Amino acid sequence: xxxxxxxxxxxxxxxxxxxxxxxxxxxxxxxxxxxxxxxxxxxxxxxxxxxxxxxxxxxxxxxxxxxxxxxxxxxxxxxxxxxxxxxxxxxxxxxxxxxxxxxxxxxxxxxxxxxxxxxxxxxxxxxxxxxxxxxxxxxxxxxxxxxxxxxxxxxxxxxxxxxxxxxxxxxxxxxxxxxxxxxxxxxxxxxxxxxxxxxxxxxxxxxxxxxxxxxxxxxxxxxxxxxxxxxxxxxxxxxxxxxxxxxxxxxxxxxxxxxxxxxxxxxxxxxxxxxxxxxxxxxxxxxxxxxxxxxxxxxxxxxxxxxxxxxxxxxxxxxxxxxxxxxxxxxxxxxxxxxxxxxxxxxxxxxxxxxxxxxxxxxxxxxxxxxxxxxxxxxxxxxxxxxxxxxxxxxxxxxxxxxxxxxxxxxxxxxx
Numbered sequence: 001x002x003x004x005x006x007x008x009x010x011x012x013x014x015x016x017x018x019x020x021x022x023x024x025x026x027x028x029x030x031x032x033x034x035x036x037x038x039x040x041x042x043x044x045x046x047x048x049x050x051x052x053x054x055x056x057x058x059x060x061x062x063x064x065x066x067x068x069x070x071x072x073x074x075x076x077x078x079x080x081x082x083x084x085x086x087x088x089x090x091x092x093x094x095x096x097x098x099x100x101x102x103x104x105x106x107x108x109x110x111x112x113x114x115x116x117x118x119x120x121x122x123x124x125x126x127x128x129x130x131x132x133x134x135x136x137x138x139x140x141x142x143x144x145x146x147x148x149x150x151x152x153x154x155x156x157x158x159x160x161x162x163x164x165x166x167x168x169x170x171x172x173x174x175x176x177x178x179x180x181x182x183x184x185x186x187x188x189x190x191x192x193x194x195x196x197x198x199x200x201x202x203x204x205x206x207x208x209x210x211x212x213x214x215x216x217x218x219x220x221x222x223x224x225x226x227x228x229x230x231x232x233x234x235x236x237x238x239x240x241x242x243x244x245x246x247x248x249x250x251x252x253x254x255x256x257x258x259x260x261x262x263x264x265x266x267x268x269x270x271x272x273x274x275x276x277x278x279x280x281x282x283x284x285x286x287x288x289x290x291x292x293x294x295x296x297x298x299x300x301x302x303x304x305x306x307x308x309x310x311x312x313x314x315x316x317x318x319x320x321x322x323x324x325x326x327x328x329x330x331x332x333x334x335x336x337x338x339x340x341x342x343x344x345x346x347x348x349x350x351x352x353x354x355x356x357x358x359x360x361x362x363x364x365x366x367x368x369x370x371x372x373x374x375x376x377x378x379x380x381x382x383x384x385x386x387x388x389x390x391x392x393x394x395x396x397x398x399x400x401x402x403x404x405x406x407x408x409x410x411x412x413x414x415x416x
Contacts, residue, residue: 009039012047024048028055066093066101078102083218100151103142107149114149123150131158138175188219196223203239205247258289259342266290267297273312281327283347284338331358 016036024032024044032044039047048055066074070091077087088098107114115127123131127148134144141155163173188196192215199209206220213220228238228245241247262283269279270293280290298308330338334354341350377385385391 009043017047017051020044020047021051021053024053025055064101064104065097066091071101071105074098074102075105078106085222096152099142100145103145104149104151107146110146112147112149123154128158131155132162135159135162135174138178140178188215188223193223196220197227200224200227200238258285258293259339259347261342261347262339263293265347266293270294270297271309273309275311275313278323278327281330284330284335284342284351286335329355334358 016039019035020032023035029041029044032048033039033041036044064071070093074087074091074093077090078084082090084099084102085095087102088095091098093101104114115130116124117127118124131144131148131150131154134147135155135158139147141152144150144155145152159174159177166173192213195213196209196215196219199212200206200220200223204212206217206224209215210217210220215223224238225245228241228243231238232243237243238245262285266279266283266285269282270276274282276290276294277287280287283290285293294308301308329351338350338354341353344350345353382391386393
């Protein structure tokens with residue numbers, strides 16, 4: 001189904017431009033809106049800005065949309081660690097309005113001094129200087145909002161104005177928000193957004209895409225939400241997901257997806273009578289997934305009129321203890337890495353590659369420790385080692401040749 005687009009506003013006529021140029025400088029937005037009923041306030045504001053029109057009449061600052069019990073409910077959810085998007089859905093408000101209301105309300109509660117305002121609700125000159133100082137320090141927009149109790153739009157507008165002022169004086173521009181750190185509130189360029197979308201279309205999950213692209217997980221989830229909606233309008237789906245974006249099959253390389261080669265290897269070992277836990281460790285599969293595969297294999301054999309062989313316990317002999325030790329080859333925290341290698345090299349070669357990689361890492365770690373121990377330490381580093389208990393103070397005895405005056409010959413000579 002073709003998407004319905006909003007009708008485009010007609011171009012401004014010369015008569016409308018003349019009315020705007022005559023009324024806006026004298027009566028401000030309210031007078032221009034009354035004289036141009038077919039134009040929205042946003043359109044009037046944008047056209048006046050493009051024409052360079054200014055009005056001495058300043059409207060009052062807008063009020064917060066989220067107030068009262070809904071605001072208190074939103075603050076409680078925020079204190080519990082719930083994200084702004086989820087809070088907005090809970091209280092029935094837009095994410096931007098929800099974020100602004102929560103941070104503005106928390107400003108005095110966290111012990112910060114809110115920005116001073118005039119009778120119309122506008123920031124005073126002193127407050128603007130405080131805002132510009134925080135921008136020069138490279139603070140994130142949410143941190144500035146929390147410290148000053150202002151909206152995100154006000155922070156962004158002051159950043160634009162300050163940068164224009166600095167550029168007009170040939171000064172260095174402001175540092176990026178967050179000092180360049182890739183956090184969820186930073187605006188991403190189109191190239192990085194397309195890179196994230198490409199990885200999502202390959203079937204990867206949000207956390208793996210974040211690790212591959214360097215984009216924060218909340219930003220990846222926002223891009224994924226937009227991508228799911230765009231694909232749904234085209235009648236398409238994200239790989240492994242339904243039309244709402246909910247995952248229905250494990251994505252490739254996800255912690256819940258097990259390679260087919262590993263599943264086949266586990267089934268072979270189970271049919272040979274190996275215990276589930278032992279076979280899972282050898283193959284590199286988690287216990288939970290291994291038992292699910294065992295149950296599915298049992299059902300499959302039962303449909304054929306067969307039974308799964310009972311597991312052969314290893315016992316306590318030397319050979320059996322060696323088999324048990326063989327199953328512990330996979331280091332902790334390396335299972336996901338092993339699964340990725342299985343997709344590329346196969347099970348046996350992936351095991352060999354990972355074992356060699358771990359061996360090289362251990363050799364490099366030993367060499368790094370030896371280099372660090374041989375490196376001369378500064379006085380501050382030595383004190384830090386003493387505080388950590390890695391070293392202690394020992395008295396150094398300096399041995400030197402005795403003074404001639406203290407020898408027997410010296411004493412006899414002095415008595416003469």
